[in-house]
């Protein structure tokens with residue numbers, strides 16, 4: 001049996017009196033494509049942000065690629081991770097957000113090469129060669145010298161995907177990357193994601209309301225509600241034969257809102 005690349009063990013996350021994640025546990029196998037679905041406020045973004053070390057945790061343990069994320073060994077004990085450990089672990093994970101957060105005054109090529117050059121010390125020529133390959137893959141090579149203001153939302157999001165990939169993370173997190181886009185721009189981004197899922201063996205966790213896409217993309221679907229995983233399984237089982245009442249009612253609402261499954 002291969003070992004999981006992510007082990008989330010009994011994670012608790014509180015904001016003051018509000019418990020957002022309530023003893024969440026899950027494992028992800030290397031190369032697995034996971035879709036996280038569930039109502040707004042159920043904790044999907046929070047778990048991705050915790051994996052990206054953008055949040056702290058209130059309890060529990062997370063192991064990424066064989067090492068603790070928020071803890072580190074000291075002698076026989078596990079102690080809270082210091083900034084250096086977090087920095088090292090962060091390099092294994094990349095994230096694409098709902099809003100693209102591109103550098104507005106830099107061209108597309110610079111947006112993709114900047115982080116590899118600054119954080120990994122990669123030479124400009126090498127960074128640019130890799131960036132052009134990635135821009136080719138997301139269909140944006142011809143816009144390498146454009147600035148973000150000259151691009152559509154879908155094009156910006158495709159650049160944001162290339163930028164995250166340029167750091168060669170082992171794990172990629174995608175948080176509702178099409179929800180801020182005009183409807184006619186959604187498909188071009190989903191097509192890039194389909195290619196990415198089929199052509200790479202990267203581990204991917206994706207939060208989405210596009211159930212049809214989640215069905216095609218995911219090896220496994222996790223249904224979140226109120227900070228817990230209520231149901232999980234293969235896309236066909238979750239979407240065609242959900243067993244839990246909360247999953248059924250969520251999917252009914254999604255269909256009523258005009259989404260395809």
Ligand SMILES: Nc1ncnc2c1ncn2[C@@H]1O[C@H](COP(=O)(O)OP(=O)(O)O)[C@@H](O)[C@H]1O
Nearest residue numbers: 015018020038039040041042043044045046047
């Ligand atoms: N910084 C924060 N401070 C207080 N509450 C927060 C914060 N971030 C998220 N929450 C709350 O945590 C819960 C889960 O949020 P989130 O993970 O964004 O849900 P989802 O992505 O599933 O919609 C929500 O109730 C939200 O209001």
Ligand SMILES: [Mg+2]
Nearest residue numbers: 044045046176
């Ligand atoms: Mg969210």
